Amino acid sequence: MEGLISLKTTPRIAFSALNQRPNKSSIVRSVPTSVMDAHRRNGIAFTPIRAQQSETKDGAATIPPVKEDAETALKVKEWEVGMFHNEVAASQGIRIRRRPLTGPPLHYVGPFEFRIQNEGNTPRNILEEIIWHKDVEVSQLKERRPLFTLKKALENAPPTRDFVGALRAAHQRTGLPGLIAEVKKASPSRGILREDFDPVEIARAYEKGGAACLSVLTDEKYFKGSFENLEAIRSAGVKCPLLCKEFIVDAWQIYYARTKGADAVLLIAAVLPDLDIKYMTKICKMLGLAALVEVHDEREMDRVLGIEGIELIGINNRNLETFKVDISNTKRLLEGERGKIIRQKDIIVVGESGLFTPDDIAYVQEAGVKAVLVGESIVKQSDPGKGITGLFGKDISV
């Protein structure tokens, strides 16, 4: 795994902007030291290996000509912003990096080369791999559907449905956690869950079986979901509010989800720094969407409890970095002071993943959840509606 990867630092932007050649000291100063510090903290070694300078006859160093190219400058800038993002995220305990570390492509090399000793362009775990893939996917999609076209489409969009209200009502009606039933064909940890997968049929069966809300996976590569599924369910007359189950890394995706019929979106605290969560929950409010903010450990829970205006927190019992499932995670995160704050703020907590039996439901309810998010155990049943009855140990549709 360990490999030597060249990190190309590119001090040229600043110089070309000033239209002047760098001298040696300015080159050194312009290397993004904050980025290097962040990597050092992460145990990544930087070693300057070769100055790409040539010597003139009298021994003075010359710098190769700088190619002034706006596109190059933009790419490099984007990369620098990505590095800055990783640094902020790391300071909040977020281990998922938004982009690979390898930097701009080879021909953007500036006068210095740096070498980092780690697997900088290899994702450390599946969540990181998904996020890197999503980052590229979103930047391509954005080019085809720029934000202003989405905003235009939303001018005539039908109103959203009340996702949080539906969960509260279901909880009051049944005395059990409100169910968010997930339309899920596959996952990286479990493979294909259901071969004969008709999303609309499954959604209808869930609604009939008493689900309060539905969750529809839209990631294609890793979960075999799609935005077409979300749209199809929405236009088939299903009344349950719909959660767009997507890996959101860019606010553009929230607008996109809304144009495809979502009533709620997922924001993953293991991926998004506090500022992103704040900004994105504001956008959700503006668009009439609920935000389900997902946490999976104490640190993420504490970060999210520190953010104003959060109504819905999901505790994922599956660690998205290791796939390990442990439903006692829900209990642990709701104990003591944290549970107290949640009750004071009247936040609805959703127990997510790994719930299969009435005992599992009773266990997370006892821990303090008012809602659950369930996929595998019900989507696998030949009649997913009856699967709900099996999960709760009783018919919750009446």
Ligand SMILES: O=P(O)(O)OC[C@@H](O)[C@@H](O)c1c[nH]c2ccccc12
């Ligand atoms: O199929 P399960 O174990 O019942 O889990 C459902 C849901 O919690 C899970 O799909 C999930 C929770 N958080 C996520 C984030 C992304 C993708 C998927 C998920």
